[in-house]
Structures are given as C-alpha cells and as structure tokens.
Amino acid sequence: MGDKMLTKETKNDFPATKAVNYLSTASIGLVPNPVVEKTLEFSEDLAKNGTLTLSEEKEVMVYDNLRTTGSELFRCDTQDIAVFNSVTEALNSIAWSLDIKKGKIISTNIEFPSITYPWLRIADKNENIQVKLINANNWCFTIEDILNAIDKETRVVFLSHVEYLTGQQHDLKKIAKQAHEFGALVVIDGIQAAGYIPLNMRELNVDVYITGSYKWLLAPFGTAIAYISKELCDTLTPVFVGWRSAEDMWNLNPVELKYPLTVRKFEYSTSAYGVKVGLAESIKYLQKIGIEKIQAHNWKLTERLVKELNGIDRIEIIAPENRGSIITFKIDGRDSQEVNKKLKKLKRPVELTIRQDMIRISPHIYNTESDIIHFIDNLTQILS
Numbered sequence: 001m002g003d004k005m006l007t008k009e010t011k012n013d014f015p016a017t018k019a020v021n022y023l024s025t026a027s028i029g030l031v032p033n034p035v036v037e038k039t040l041e042f043s044e045d046l047a048k049n050g051t052l053t054l055s056e057e058k059e060v061m062v063y064d065n066l067r068t069t070g071s072e073l074f075r076c077d078t079q080d081i082a083v084f085n086s087v088t089e090a091l092n093s094i095a096w097s098l099d100i101k102k103g104k105i106i107s108t109n110i111e112f113p114s115i116t117y118p119w120l121r122i123a124d125k126n127e128n129i130q131v132k133l134i135n136a137n138n139w140c141f142t143i144e145d146i147l148n149a150i151d152k153e154t155r156v157v158f159l160s161h162v163e164y165l166t167g168q169q170h171d172l173k174k175i176a177k178q179a180h181e182f183g184a185l186v187v188i189d190g191i192q193a194a195g196y197i198p199l200n201m202r203e204l205n206v207d208v209y210i211t212g213s214y215k216w217l218l219a220p221f222g223t224a225i226a227y228i229s230k231e232l233c234d235t236l237t238p239v240f241v242g243w244r245s246a247e248d249m250w251n252l253n254p255v256e257l258k259y260p261l262t263v264r265k266f267e268y269s270t271s272a273y274g275v276k277v278g279l280a281e282s283i284k285y286l287q288k289i290g291i292e293k294i295q296a297h298n299w300k301l302t303e304r305l306v307k308e309l310n311g312i313d314r315i316e317i318i319a320p321e322n323r324g325s326i327i328t329f330k331i332d333g334r335d336s337q338e339v340n341k342k343l344k345k346l347k348r349p350v351e352l353t354i355r356q357d358m359i360r361i362s363p364h365i366y367n368t369e370s371d372i373i374h375f376i377d378n379l380t381q382i383l384s
C-alpha cells in the first residue's frame with residue numbers, strides 16, 4: 001500500500017483533497033462520500049416518509065447498530081456502549097451522574113474546556129470538591145506529573161487520551177492502575193484518538209471512554225459514543241431522563257421509570273438519527289482499511305513532518321514523549337496567523353489549525369507524504 005491508505009475504489013471519496021492539502025483532522029475530519037451518502041439517504045427518507053419508513057423497531061435499531069460497531073471499535077461488550085449527541089453532552093451527563101460528594105478531581109490546565117468545565121461547575125456548587133489541574137511544563141506532562149497528582153483524596157481523573165493541543169498521548173493503563181489503587185475513577189475523552197489508535201477497553205481498564213463522530217472517525221457532526229464499565233454503570237443514575245430512558249422505550253409509561261440494566265439508561269430522547277447511521281458507517285469504513293494500518297500510516301506522516309520541521313530554523317516543536325497524529329509548533333518571531341494566511345493563498349492551499357498561537361498539523365488517511373512535503377516546501381519559502 002506504500003504511503004497511500006486510499007485505494008482505486010476509495011481515492012475519490014474525499015473530493016476536497018483534490019484541491020486542498022487538508023491537514024486539519026484534529027479540528028474536523030473529512031467525511032468519505034459513501035458515509036455522506038448513507039447519512040443523507042437515511043435523513044431524506046425519514047424527512048419525506050416519517051413513520052412510513054421509521055418503524056418503532058427500526059428506531060431502536062439505529063442506536064443498536066451504532067452500539068454494535070462502536071463495541072467493535074472499543075473492543076467491549078455491545079451493552080456497555082451508550083449513544084450521545086456530542087462529547088460535551090456525554091462528559092457532562094457522566095460527570096453529574098457520578099454524584100461525587102467530596103474529594104479531588106484531577107485534570108490538566110491545558111485540557112479541552114469541555115473536560116474541565118463540567119467539574120468547575122460542579123465544584124462551584126459543592127465546596128467539598130476541589131478541581132486540581134496539573135500544570136503543563138512547556139505544554140507537556142511526564143507520566144509522573146499525572147501519577148503523583150493522584151492520591152487518596154482523588155475521586156476522578158478526567159483526561160484526554162490524546163491532547164487536542166499538543167498531540168500528547170497519555171499512558172492510560174498506568175493512569176488507571178494508579179487511580180484504581182486509590183479507589184478513583186478514570187474518565188477519558190478519546191475524540192482525538194479513536195479512529196487511528198487501536199482501542200481495547202478491557203486492556204485500558206478505564207471506567208469511561210468517550211469519543212465523538214466528527215474528527216478522526218470521519219463522520220458528520222451530531223453524535224458521540226461512550227463506553228461505561230459494567231461495575232460503574234450499576235452504580236449510576238442518569239441526570240437527564242426522557243422517553244428513551246425506560247427499559248422498554250415503547251412502553252411510554254409516564255407514571256413509572258424503570259431503567260434498562262445497561263448504559264442505555266443514559267439515552268433519553270430522539271436525535272439526528274441520520275448521523276448515528278453515518279457514524280456506524282464511517283467506523284466500518286475505517287475498520288475495512290484497518291485501524292492498525294491507519295496508525296502506522298499517520299505515524300509515518302507525523303515522523304516525516306517532525307524530521308522536516310527540525311531542519312527549519314526558528315521552529316520549536318512541542319514534543320511530548322508519546323504522541324498521536326497531531327504535531328504542534330511555534331515559529332520564533334513570526335505570527336502564526338500571518339503564516340496561515342499565506343498558506344491558505346497558495347495555488348494548492350494548506351488547511352491547518354491555529355491553536356494558542358501555535359500551528360497544529362493533523363494528518364489522516366487522505367494525506368500522503370507528498371502532502372507533508374508540499375506543506376514543508378511552502379512553509380520554508382514563506383519563512384525565507
């Protein structure tokens with residue numbers, strides 16, 4: 001397969017890449033044509049035909065099918081997957097349902113805000129809860145920084161698997177081991193990891209792992225899935241409830257709420273079903289290529305990128321020990337927005353992301369080594 005992930009059959013699935021060097025998956029992934037079609041087909045059929053097409057059974061199946069493909073991605077039991085509408089919704093829903101009365105919540109001071117805000121909000125309401133945000137050192141953490149922050153007061157460790165800003169990949173097994181020794185839970189946001197890092201919930205041994213549709217999983221906006229361990233699930237009562245929260249959702253019994261025995265109890269309402277169908281389809285699309293293969297491909301591209309960036313003066317790469325498919329760097333004495341504007345004006349524009357005044361590059365299956373070289377050549381020219 002060389003450095004190309006796409007085959008004769010799939011090379012036209014990402015039309016934007018014909019004109020643009022798209023290196024911005026950590027922001028929004030490109031949705032492959034077959035997934036776009038499947039999503040639109042379902043949504044159009046539902047819009048035009050209502051209950052003529054969406055039987056009660058089919059409505060149940062939309063989530064159950066996503067649960068099944070989600071469990072293949074996460075390597076866990078189907079019944080341990082709950083379907084949400086966004087990662088932020090899932091994080092909030094789970095944070096509040098943990099019903100922590102006192103103790104410490106551990107996260108970091110450079111996390112994506114959706115990870116820290118729910119706890120800042122909860123701690124605002126309850127003075128017995130302290131949110132401890134570990135300070136990054138030049139945007140990175142050692143594993144000891146994290147392990148040393150976990151102690152007997154810790155109730156939850158709330159972290160990303162791969163950091164959105166720097167690409168740092170945390171060693172979840174070590175973190176889970178330490179946290180569990182102190183009786184703390186581990187809740188992970190995997191939106192910057194799932195889709196190119198092979199996952200196995202039993203091996204990672206985290207309590208919750210959430211991911212969203214629209215980045216590395218290459219699906220439309222509007223859905224997320226969460227693994228919640230059986231042991232934890234049994235102890236939780238959802239905060240939000242609605243007609244879908246009942247064991248038999250078609251029973252529509254308004255006087256008694258009997259939850260399902262599984263994490264399905266976290267699902268409460270109708271939603272944009274087309275994107276749920278789309279996410280199931282995109283997971284299958286990625287699995288057909290092979291997550292291990294994608295990881296090796298993305299790794300090769302980011303390695304090449306680091307090698308080339310190291311050869312350019314005034315560039316400082318943020319270099320975590322262990323990383324995912326995200327490379328972030330600063331250019332001494334240059335405004336990154338200015339550089340970005342110039343890259344956008346090229347005949348073949350480069351699409352990247354600026355975060356905290358740094359340049360973030362995040363290649364995925366539709367990128368090749370030529371994209372990396374194209375970016376580097378043009379960057380070198382702009383900087384010279």
Ligand SMILES: Cc1ncc(COP(=O)(O)O)c(C=O)c1O
Binds near residue numbers: 089
């Ligand atoms: C680490 C992380 N978590 C959550 C989100 C947002 O997820 P959602 O839009 O599904 O709430 C992002 C988006 O950039 C992110 O990088």
